[in-house]
Amino acid sequence: MVPVVGQGRGFVRAEPARRGRALRLSPFPRPSPMVRAMQSQALTFSDDQAEAWDRVADQLRGMGVDIDDGTLVPAAEGKSTVLAVMGKAGSGKTMLLASLYKALQAAGVEIVSGDYEGKKGRGRRTLAILAPTNKAASVLRMRGVPATTIHRILYTPVYDPQYEKIAEWLTGNAPRPEVEGLTELALDRAKAFYDQNASIPGALAAAGLRGSDFIQGWKRREEPLDIGFIDESSMLDDRQFDDLREIFPTLVLFGDPAQLAPVNQSGQMVFEKLGAPLQLHLSRIHRQVEGNPILDLAHALADPDLGFDQFENMVAEAARRDDRVVMAERVDSTLMARSPVLVWRNATRIRLINAFRAVHDCPPDMLLPGEPLICDGIELPLKHRKKRIDLEARGLIKGAQVIYLGPGTRPGFAKLHVIGSEEPQLSAASIIKIEKPDEEEPFIPQAATMGATFLHGAAVTIHKAQGSQWPEVQLFAPDLYAAARAGRSEAGIALWKRLAYVAITRAEKRLHWVIRNRLGRPHEVLGVDDLKMQGTPQLTLTGD
Numbered sequence: 010m011v012p013v014v015g016q017g018r019g020f021v022r023a024e025p026a027r028r029g030r031a032l033r034l035s036p037f038p039r040p041s042p043m044v045r046a047m048q049s050q051a052l053t054f055s056d057d058q059a060e061a062w063d064r065v066a067d068q069l070r071g072m073g074v075d076i077d078d079g080t081l082v083p084a085a086e087g088k089s090t091v092l093a094v095m096g097k098a099g100s101g102k103t104m105l106l107a108s109l110y111k112a113l114q115a116a117g118v119e120i121v122s123g124d125y126e127g128k129k130g131r132g133r134r135t136l137a138i139l140a141p142t143n144k145a146a147s148v149l150r151m152r153g154v155p156a157t158t159i160h161r162i163l164y165t166p167v168y169d170p171q172y173e174k175i176a177e178w179l180t181g182n183a184p185r186p187e188v189e190g191l192t193e194l195a196l197d198r199a200k201a202f203y204d205q206n207a208s209i210p211g212a213l214a215a216a217g218l219r220g221s222d223f224i225q226g227w228k229r230r231e232e233p234l235d236i237g238f239i240d241e242s243s244m245l246d247d248r249q250f251d252d253l254r255e256i257f258p259t260l261v262l263f264g265d266p267a268q269l270a271p272v273n274q275s276g277q278m279v280f281e282k283l284g285a286p287l288q289l290h291l292s293r294i295h296r297q298v299e300g301n302p303i304l305d306l307a308h309a310l311a312d313p314d315l316g317f318d319q320f321e322n323m324v325a326e327a328a329r330r331d332d333r334v335v336m337a338e339r340v341d342s343t344l345m346a347r348s349p350v351l352v353w354r355n356a357t358r359i360r361l362i363n364a365f366r367a368v369h370d371c372p373p374d375m376l377l378p379g380e381p382l383i384c385d386g387i388e389l390p391l392k393h394r395k396k397r398i399d400l401e402a403r404g405l406i407k408g409a410q411v412i413y414l415g416p417g418t419r420p421g422f423a424k425l426h427v428i429g430s431e432e433p434q435l436s437a438a439s440i441i442k443i444e445k446p447d448e449e450e451p452f453i454p455q456a457a458t459m460g461a462t463f464l465h466g467a468a469v470t471i472h473k474a475q476g477s478q479w480p481e482v483q484l485f486a487p488d489l490y491a492a493a494r495a496g497r498s499e500a501g502i503a504l505w506k507r508l509a510y511v512a513i514t515r516a517e518k519r520l521h522w523v524i525r526n527r528l529g530r531p532h533e534v535l536g537v538d539d540l541k542m543q544g545t546p547q548l549t550l551t552g553d
Contacts, residue, residue: 057289058104061291062105062108064092072088073134074116074134074259076112081118082132091262093261093283095265096290097307110238118235119135119136120136138154138155138240140476143409147428147429147430148478174186175191175212175216179199180209196216199212235257236260237253237256242278264280265514266278267310269475269507302327307509315506338527340364342528345467346381349467353471360446362467362468365468375454375455381413384405384409387405388460388461403427403432403435405425405427409428409429410427410429411466414537422437423439424436439463440456440460441453441462472511474511483523486522
């Protein structure tokens with residue numbers, strides 16, 4: 010068969026070499042920016058991806074951005090458009106998103122990352138790639154896509170004017186500056202870093218500056234942006250979707266319809282409300298994930314006649330064939346420190362958390378460094394709005410996974426490592442709660458008068474795990490069995506199947522299917538040596 014690179018406007022078909030000549034591409038005499046980007050990576054699109062590309066390209070063209078010809082015109086006032094790219098795990102949503110990003114960049118569209126936003130120029134077109142959580146954004150960043158959180162894009166950093174000159178120079182909008190206190194060598198280091206990573210804070214850090222040197226604060230975004238790509242959009246609620254439509258005239262949602270809908274959304278996701286003409290469906294499972302036993306199990310759940318016992322037999326069979334699936338007799342307490350056990354019921358979550366603390370010999374009245382936490386929000390009065398923005402901009406938003414590093418230098422403060430954040434180390438006034446079985450009030454080992462609130466994170470509900478991924482995931486099967494016995498459904502699909510699908514697709518490399526209500530003793534001492542310490546935390550939140 011002849012490999013198809015793509016079909017439709019802007020795509021080419023690879024043809025066999027003729028008369029001894031090398032492989033040629035036709036019918037275009039000059040490859041478009043998208044084609045050049047695809048050729049550099051030897052990407053192969055499926056038919057459904059090619060169709061989705063054409064639809065998105067048409068949408069962008071109608072808004073003044075032609076990724077096939079690489080031409081841009083100023084955005085038209087008053088126009089807006091939205092599309093949804095929907096598909097299950099392994100269908101190529103991320104591959105398509107990344108390719109579209111590279112084509113837009115090749116066409117001259119500027120990327121807005123939330124770290125720094127240059128001065129607006131005439132005809133300037135921009136793209137922001139967003140995810141609901143830090144972890145989801147970090148997954149994209151590891152794949153070379155400069156993503157940030159939805160919350161981060163709502164606020165923009167205010168730079169010290171002296172260091173804003175460096176940012177303008179690095180982004181190509183100003184000549185090389187002279188900055189008091191910085192040598193030419195320091196500026197060279199900043200430029201070399203930026204050319205490699207395209208991060209303004211990272212470049213300034215390479216020059217020897219700290220965030221507190223060049224960022225004076227944060228302000229709420231007042232003017233709209235341009236093009237927005239939203240990953241993991243199954244997690245959006247109606248309010249967030251409305252906010253995004255106010256900010257982005259051109260919006261493309263990427264989401265998995267088999268995930269769990271947000272609470273209080275009646276089992277429906279925002280992209281399912283758009284109507285069929287605005288929904289693009291990816292169904293083909295790509296070669297790079299074919300034969301992956303984890304995804305094979307996830308997709309098997311689509312069979313409407315599949316029962317829980319049959320599915321558990323499939324898991325056992327997969328475990329016999331492939332070590333990427335494990336039938337575990339008990340929960341691994343060492344793994345819980347960095348990868349929470351995924352459960353359905355809150356009662357299960359609380360029991361596992363307390364068992365984890367017991368086997369790690371955690372004192373009943375204090376936390377040990379290395380214990381995992383989940384941010385449950387920030388409790389601050391309105392007069393401390395700036396401090397809230399500072400913390401949220403650093404990734405400390407509700408649902409963020411955090412590792413406790415130890416007590417802060419002031420009473421009520423804690424040193425924390427925010428998983429997935431680009432600047433993970435910080436110190437904050439903290440209220441830490443540990444729930445107890447059969448007790449209404451949680452135990453509070455540390456409490457500032459106000460600040461960031463946390464729950465223990467050794468186990469989390471599957472609902473809260475959406476948007477996150479871990480190398481290894483432990484799924485507590487007795488909870489799924491309970492959901493199956495309850496006979497509940499969501500949007501016409503058995504709830505246990507939705508729960509199983511979400512939990513299974515959180516695993517990047519290995520799935521542990523835990524079949525018994527047992528906890529193994531740890532084989533490593535709880536600690537923080539595995540975390541890359543990045544110096545003294547620089548951001549603090551006062552508790553007065």
